[in-house]
Amino acid sequence: MKDHFTVESEIMTETKITARNVQVHYGDTHAIKDVSVEIADRTVTAFIGPSGCGKSTFLRCINRMNDTIDICRVEGDILIDGEDIYDRKVDPVQLRAKVGMVFQKPNPFPKSIYDNVAYGPRIHGLARSKAELDEIVEKSLRRAAIWNEVKDRLSAPGTGLSGGQQQRLCIARAVATEPEVLLMDEPCSALDPIATAQVEELIDDLRRQFSVVIVTHSMQQAARVSQRTAFFHLGNLVEFGETSQIFTNPQDSRTESYITGRIG
């Protein structure tokens, strides 16, 4: 598995994230095996693969959320804009402001909708006045396509929203800190089809501004929202390429088995 995946295509933009020979261990479990990949800016990249193959693990390496797990060990390099994020000079807190994350289960804070979105900008000092903060909150909620639904009840608890609304609120919270990369770990797995469609539409929209990496167990979703797809299997990155190519003309037999439903 020493292949270094790069994709030549017409939508090629500059590389945002580069992973080189990344290995992740949880104690004795070897969860990610020598993964190298280049993720482009202003593109939606989907990670697909059977359950337990390491998609979430790899995603969490990109904002160093794995640091919070005691037994987790990450080796290799991950560069964002050419800077090694595992360098000792890098503060993970600063990194996570730059690399936003949306989790599988919507997890708004048990606070008001406004405070949910304003929390990130507040702790990072992004607003100098209440008016500026209001503006950031509104902008973020608009970007997450939920403004119209909540603008009249910004002080209502975020946890009182429906599942789909909660997830869009979490997206608003993530984009409020002005990140450059947005990581999404199965953001629609807890949502109904209508909410899923709304979030997918939103993801497509977010691509104009961010490099979006989305983990999904649904191949249809990957096909719908992403431009690039990476297929993981048992901790290996088996295949990475244009989404259309992966789904129509997979190079690896394992990829083919998976998308035709024989493994997973």
Added chain:
Amino acid sequence: MSDISAIPAAAPHSSLHRQSARTKKRNAAEKRFQVYGMMAVGFGLLALVVLLASILGNGLSSFRQTHVVLPVELSEARLDKSGERDIEAIKKVSTFGYAPLIKDALARGMEESGIAIEGLDEKDAGEIISKEAPAQIRDFVIANPDLIGTTQEFRLLANGRIDGYFKGRVSMESAALDSNVSPAQLQLAEALKEAGLLTTGFNRDFITAPDASDQRPEAAGLGVAILGSLYMMLVVLVLALPIGVAASIYLEEFAPKNRWTDLIEVNISNLAAVPSIVFGILGLAIFINFAGLPQSAPIVGGLVLTLMTLPTIIIATRASLKSVPPSIRDAALGVGASKMQAVFHHVLPLAAPGILTGTIIGLAQALGETAPLLLIGMVAFVKEFPGAPPEGFFDPASALPVQIYNWTQRADPAFVERASGAIIVLLVFLVVMNTIAVILRRRFERRW
């Protein structure tokens, strides 16, 4: 695989209207279990009812007290011979100098109401008034020296036996056998009551007055004990809450999970199970013998109780920190909060109700704790109120549970009533604290 083939092809047709033997057995077992459960609950309730009934039956009367209301002439000849109202000179007159005033006042009162009891001399008659009464008048005179020479009405404590007579503890028959009180004295008390000179009313002094010596149970109050307990609770709250919460947050959120933290965890759990008297010995050795803090002082009691309460608070705090869903931490870290921000902005507010409940329960436990306090000398007889904090923390004081223990050790049966009354006070404090814990939990619990 072989079991499948072992199942008969078609089970014989069975009616749902007839219970099978298995079902019957199962239902009977369930019934039996329910009966056992109800018996257990009933037994517990019965014990509670008996306990409460005995305590309330014995103790409620301590909230009522019999007083003799008499106009007392504060004769200048006896109290201030020089007539200069020099406070130092007035203070020189001891309580013995006040005793005749009361005797005179009682004699005059009896005369005016036309009370004459056969076979009761003036000295015996005087004994129906508490030995505390002269001190009562003396305190008044020292506070108001200008009133010497006038006649003032006083509510003087009646003797404990007389008080007991009106509460049903003493009867004419028992008085005949009692060297401390005679039937004639009881008749006098009865006559005074009819004349309106003797009343039984609410006993505020029971809550506010300090303890009294063996001979005057009627004057004994809980003031010093309540204040001492309050001071100790303050010390415990100020020390145990921040230390306990800080330790729990560190252990739960920051400390690496390794053998050392496991060891600490086990030891904290064990500490919670250490008999409280051991903490008393520790307190005696460290705080009194080594650090040289004064005996009987609330500060020492508070420190010992802090040691005792810490494990309770730490365990409760850790449990409530653990119960905060990890997704909240992820959410905070995900937007770039530091670990500390995640804990203080999000986890701690969610854990607060549990922490508060644990703290209050720990405090309630500490409030009722007796054994360690006996060892650090809080069982001493203390009649002086401790000063205001912070100096007051170093003055001798008593504590509620120790006062109860102390009173049950005294000979006079009137102290049994006082002890039960003190138990009621302690129970009221505990119920109030637990109610506060429940209210806090309800109020701050986030249901959204």
